[in-house]
Amino acid sequence: MRVLMVSWEYPPVVVGGLGRHVHALATELAAAGHDVVVLARHPTGSDAGTHPTSLDTRDGVRVLRVAEDPAHLEFARDMVAWTLAMGHAMVRAALTRLADWRPDVVHAHDWLVAHPAIALADVLGTPLVATIHATEAGRFNGWLSSPTSRQVHSTEWWLANRADTVVTCSAAMRGEVAELFDLDPAPITVLHNGIEQRSWRVPRRRVVAAREHHSPDGAPLLLYFGRLEYEKGVHDLIAALPRIRRAHPGTRLLVAGTGTATELLDDAVRTHRVRRSVAFLGHLPDADLAALLAGVDAVVLPSRYEPFGIVALEAAAAGAPLVASTAGGLGDIVVDGVSGISFPPGDVPALARAVGRVLTDPASARRRARTARTRLGDEFDWTHIAAATAEVYARTTAGGPIELARPKIPTGNVFDR
Template sequence: MRVLMVSWEYPPVVVGGLGRHVHELARELTAAGHEVVVLSRRPTGSDAGTHPTVDEQLDGIRVLRAAEDPAHLEFERDMIGWTLAMGHAMVRAALTRLADWRPDVVHAHDWLVAHPAIALADVLDAPLVATLHATEAGRHAGWLSAPLNRQVHSVEWWLAHRADTVITCSRSMRDEVATLFDLDPEPIAVVHNGITPRNWRVGAEQVAAVRARYAADGAPLLLYFGRLEYEKGVQDLLAALPRIRRRHPGTRLVVAGAGTQQEFLVAEARRHRVRRSVTFTGHLPDAELAALLAAAAAVVLPSRYEPFGIVALEAAAAGAPLVASTAGGLGEVVRNGLTGLSFAPGDVPGLAGAVGVVLDDPAAAARRARAARSRLGTDFGWTAVAADTAAVYARTPHGGPVDLERPKIPTGNVFGPPDAP
């Protein structure tokens, strides 16, 4: 099949996990014999003078990267205006450079490319598949309080209803999308994210150096790595740390990553009187992260909202014992008692108890870690992910253009009773 994949990030422009997902999916689809064109963008804040539109072949994939338009728009200050301009640039780049090439399917990745993906599916007369990697309501615990939240939600609704097939990365996300956008869950396809094999092996000297740096006295070392955003639940891990340290004195925590909530989390560490026991490292190079993973007694993922949980797969690939909440896809990725230990999102005593079980019995934790790693090749390999995605393409009906009414925006918490405070 000929596939036009539309994504607002694609390496080297990477914001989160979506860019890597699209990259690996495109590579595997190409390896399987499909013809893939990726339509993406140039870096934020650039223009046609510094970063012109490019049309290149990489790993057998045709990558068309649209230059930013001249208008002075900033993602941080005017997200919707910037997103619309990005979509306009993508549409112009595709229509002026694809010539006679026509896709058998257009695949949109998330709401930021809804406008160009819908426009191109209409103009090029191709079925539209949309992967919803997360939702605005989910990221904000069910609330759509601000105008921006409601704007994003309405674009997600539009993409979900215009798409001929919707894909989600987990069963929990399928249920969330169906509930939020009033869709029948049955036709929504569930295709898990994949894990890219990488060399996590490190020498004993590197592990010893990490332990000397973060836990020189031989005390247990816990690790969180990922984005520092409220929905990731790091504040719950900080709240649980005093309980963990009472049961296992001296336990230290390393928080690796960056995000908008770093100052809040530092303040939370002070409030819980564990600031000296927590190290915030910022984003770490792979080599340093690999050494931390090898040294950690447990990787703790306390997410309150998690569509899938790719970090859990990366920790499993490194052989690290896992303690994770059951939020969203994490409940499917981590099998409680078999490949890790789980607790309910926001349950601070449950979190502390699960970590305590790991620290009490390292041998059992290591057995669970080995079981987690053994699942990766069969359940989360990119070859299988690409085959499942191609199967979705093949069975997607061609509904054609459709004009939709503006959706009604919920006034309360969309995951709770209408009169929730």
């Protein structure tokens, strides 16, 4: 099939897990013989002078990367206007740079590309598949209190209701999307994220060196890695650390990643008096992160909101014992007592007890880690996921163009309707 994927991030432009998801899916589809074009963008803040629109082939995938328009728009300051401008540039590039090539399906990834994906599907008369990776309401615990949040939510609603097939990455997200966007959950397809296990294997000497660097006295090591945002719950993990250290003296927490919650986490370590027991490592290269994953006593993922949780797959691939909240997609990945230890989101005492189970019984923790790694090949292999995605493409028929009225924005918490 001829597949046009539309995504606001694609390596080397990576903001979060979405970019890696699209890259893995596109390359696997191309390896299976499909003709894949990814419509993406250049880095934020660049323009046609430094980064002109380009069409290149990488890993069997043609990547059409659009330049930013001349208008002085900044993502952080003008998010909706910037997104609209990006969409306009994508439409122009697709219609002028791909010559006579026409896709059999357009696949949109999240609300930021709703405008170009819908426009191209309408103009070309092709089926529109939309993967909803996360929701604005979910990120803000059900609240749409700002004008920007309401604008994003209504755009998500538009994409979900215009799409001929909606895809989510977990069963929990299917329920969330159906509730938020007034959809029947039955036709929504669940396709998990995947992972390549080989990329997380590192030589034993590097694992030992990483462990000795961060725990020269052999004390227990915990690791959180991922974006530093409120919904990731890292402040809950810091709050639990004093309880954990009382039962397991000397335990240290390593926090790898960047994000907007840095100030919140700085306040948390002061409030809970664990400054000397927490190390903020910033962004780590993949090789260094893999060595840490294989060397720590537990990876702790305390998310309050998590559409899927690809970091859990990465931890499992590296053989790390997992402790995770049951938020969203983490519940699909971490089976309590089987492939890890789970706890309710935001429950600090339960979080501390879950970590304690791992540190008290490391043999059982290692056994669960082996089970988690085995599940990767069965349920989270990109080759299988790409094949299932191609089946979705094949059975999706074009239903547009259609015009939709604006959705009503619920007052109060949208999850309490």
